[in-house]
Amino acid sequence: MRHSGSKMCFAALVTAFGLAAASPAFSFTACQVTDTGGIDDNSFNQTAWKGVQDAQKELGVDGRFLESQAETDYDANINSLIDGDCDVIITVGFLLGDATEKAAKANPDQPFSIVDFAYDPIIPNVLGQVYATDQAAFLAGYLAAGMTQTKILGTFGGINIPPVTIFMDGFVRGANYWNEVKGDSVLVLGWDLESREGLFTNNFDNLDDGRAYAQNLYDEGADIVLPVAGPVGLGSATLADELGVDRLKIIGVDADLYFTDTERQHVYLTSVTKRMDATVAHVIKTTLNGEFMGGLLVGTLDNGGVDLAPFHDMEDAVPDELKAELEALRAHIIDGSVSVSD
Amino acid sequence: MSDAMDKATHGRLLGRTQVEDLVIVPLFAFVAALILGAVVMATTGVDLATIGTSYVALVKGSVGSVNAVSETLTAAAPLVLAGLGLALGFRAGLFNIGAEGQVVMGGLAAVVAGVALGDLPAIIALPGALLAGALTGAFYAGIAGWLRAVTGAHEVISTIMLNLISFRLLDYLLSTPLIQKEGRADPISKSVPDAAELPRLLTFIDANLRVHAGIFLMLIMVGVAYWLLFRSKLGFEFRAAGENPVAARFAGMNASLTIILAMAIAGALAGLAGANQTLGVLDRATPGFSAGIGFNAIAVALMGRSHPVGVLLAGILFGALEAGGRQMQVDAGVSIDLIAIIQSLIIVFIAAPLLVKALFPWGFRREGSE
Structure with missing residues (x-):
């Protein structure tokens, strides 16, 4: 029995080798x-x-x-x-x-x-x-600053390299711009514009790190976190899912994570999309x-290469006034009257 | 004494049981793993034609062309080097899990030394960089050996912890100005100057062929390890300590020194594996450059039955799986994770020779038919 079993496997293998040649060109x-x-x-x-x-x-x-x-x-x-x-x-x-x-x-x-x-x-x-990811991230920073209850936002990156930190630059500057316009004092943890240092997981694959880093930021008072580390951010989304979106919201990066991370889509306030597709x-x-x-x-924002994703489930949570401001800000970034990189 | 030893060593190399152990069991384990791998692929919805394509690709990508052989050897070299070190440790009864950390430290030290010696001629710079890698690996493993010999701290635990320390130490050191590449904010080392690089061997055929002088290092070390283990007094002490530590001690061997030396030599070989990667393949050190070599080398050493020649063969097989696995992805679009499953299946089968003998009874001598 044992013998015939392995012989059958062999036969299947041989057949498979024979079929291998036929693949479409x-x-x-x-x-x-x-x-x-x-x-x-x-x-x-x-x-x-x-x-x-x-x-x-x-x-x-x-x-x-x-x-x-x-x-x-x-x-x-x-x-x-x-x-x-x-x-x-x-x-x-x-x-x-x-x-x-x-x-x-x-x-x-x-x-x-x-x-x-x-x-x-x-x-x-x-x-x-x-x-020009900082253009879209600038909008995300402005939006997050307008939405936070604790006046504290958080971000962390995968590795300290330009395509990652450009998200964090835009995010922090967007929040700073909100402070400037509104006379507010929203703080962004995890990235220092001047020293170019901040929170980094030093990898793009450990979901556990994503959870731990988001937990640290949450413990420090952040209620909206922008993880810029590919799949690592999924760990942060899991934490937000467990804590509840009233206590922690996530801003996705690269894709509109509402569609790609469907199990936890309700935790995403929006996503900073980078239309690599x-x-x-x-x-x-x-x-x-x-x-x-x-x-x-x-x-760029202008040619649609980068953008801010729709709010989806949070559509009603974002005040209409803030939405209008974002629209205006977006136009100003495109025409250059607001600079995202000073 | 010398006669007995001769007989023992010849027995190890040529005996029928050894041939079964070193060749037949791994061969059947390999076949069984491929069959089971096909079953796994089939259950994940891969159709039969694709399974066929992927195994054809596995062969093609590992031995099917000059580039394939080059890739196989490139992947095998560090596994063999680190595997030799682990095999020595296993022979001495030390279960060293720390090769990964020793690869990290050795590879990094080789880069630092290579950069420092870069202006000197290659005949000094390259050996200097390799030596720095070996010594640093030896020192790092020696810590675990010393802890074991002096305090009794088990090497499994201390080497695992030293691995973790080495990963974070690497991240930190790569960001220090002495090592970090100019103009970069992420942890990445300076590039190794040409003089300290392990030269590529076949670039005159095709610039893309990556096989480098590290394969000579690998072959030399197989010879050195064989000599050390079976021809030298030190190797005899290693094996004696591994077979029966109590008897070794009563025979007047210094157990503490044996442990520390065995660990240090294992570390030196793992350090060379790291240097092989940074000086021959990557030309720099980055976080995670060790890429699990130290852990895969454990499987290589076990599969090679802790025999230098066995380690060489097992390392080449693993290298072939790595190179061929890449081709499986290219040609058949099979997930790289499946390759890892097949690799693991092979190890499981090899770790269980009785299972393999039961599955393929016609391949083995019947018991008692001496």
Whole structure:
């Protein structure tokens, strides 16, 4: 019995090998390499992957992804895609900056596009996708300052790198702008604009840290927290879910977490969205049309690359007056009359 | 004495039982794990064709091309180095869980030394950086050995705690001005200068081939570990202390010194594994650069039955799984988590040789048919 069982397994395996040859062929393939957050991080990598999926649906291209488990994987993952037939390789994240640069210079004919990294000087076969996230985060800071009961807000980041701290910059400056306009004294914990230091989990994958850091901020009086650390923030959302949204609200980042974190959607006041899906899909489309160009693609409030998500369940909780102010502020940021980066 | 030892060592290398232990059991464990892995994939909704594609990719990505072999060896080198150290410890009866921390400390020290020696010619800078890695690893592991020898603190606990300390120490040290890369606010070290890098070997074929001189280091250390364990007096003391510490003590061996030395040598090898990563693969140190090498090396050492040659083979198998696993993702879109499951299944089967023998009875001598 035991024998025949394992023989059957063998047979299945052999059949599977035989079937392996028959897979459909696409003329265009877009490949994505994630950072250590993984493809299902509910935020950063997942949003970029959604861009690939959108392109798959609209343009009929093939899409593949490779997840990095550790920093040692970055070079290797990019390399293994160069062996394959990727028409464009999309690397997701600032931390892949050096690995992408190395691979791009070694393979000048391979188009690359990296999310969150701008090369100076530019590399001819790399298109950097960067985002003026501070514009949207400024709105979030203003909104949070207008909503807080305790007059204390909190934020923490994954790693102290520019694409993370730009959220925190905008958030703190938005709250400061509220103080300036209203003569209020809302305090933001977790990020110091001057010293460029603050609270960081030093990883993008530990949900437990997200919970602990949010707990610390809550203990210090914060009732609205902005975690800028990909999936780590899901841990913070769990805490908010347990405490109740009256005591702790979360502002999501990257994607509209109301839709991606459906189990805890009620804890999100809003999300600072970074439309990597739109820019990634755009890059795939231009490459498909043979119009790929190295350089920079900047997402702003104006072109919809960054934005503040709808309030969803909290629609009624946000006063109409504050909503109107946000609309006005948004217009002022776009026309430049309010500066988000002094 | 020397004759008996000769016989013993030859027995270890060539005996039928050893061949079963070192080759047949792992082989069948591997096959059983692949079959069970296919079942796991099937139950998670992966269709049969994709399972086939993924196993083809596993082979292709590990041995199917020059690049695949290069990746396999690149991944194997640190696992073998750290695994050798752990194997020495196991032989001496020390269950060292601290390789991860020793990899961290050794790798970081190698970067610091490499940066400091970067202006000197490679013939000084590279050995200097490697030596710094080995010594720092030895010192860090020696702490646990010393605690065990002097205070009786169990090395399992102290090495686990030293691991945790090393992670945070790394985060901190990477942010200090001496080590941190100029112009960066996140914890990341300066780049290793060319002179201190382990040179890549096959860049003349293709610039993307990552295999580097660390594989020579790996092979040399396999030889050194074999000699140390089976040809030297110290190795005999290690094994004696591991087999029967009481008898070893009555035979006049210094138990405390044996423990500290065994830990320190294990740490030196783990430190070299870290240096191999920072000087050969990453060119810098970052948080989490150790990437679980020290923990996977425990499995490598156990799978290699704590024998240097076994460790080499097991390390290469693990390297192949890592390189092939990447290709599984590329070609079949199978989750990297499944690769981890298959790896773990292999370890489970190898840890249970009786189970493997029961599953594949025709592969083994029947008992008593000497």
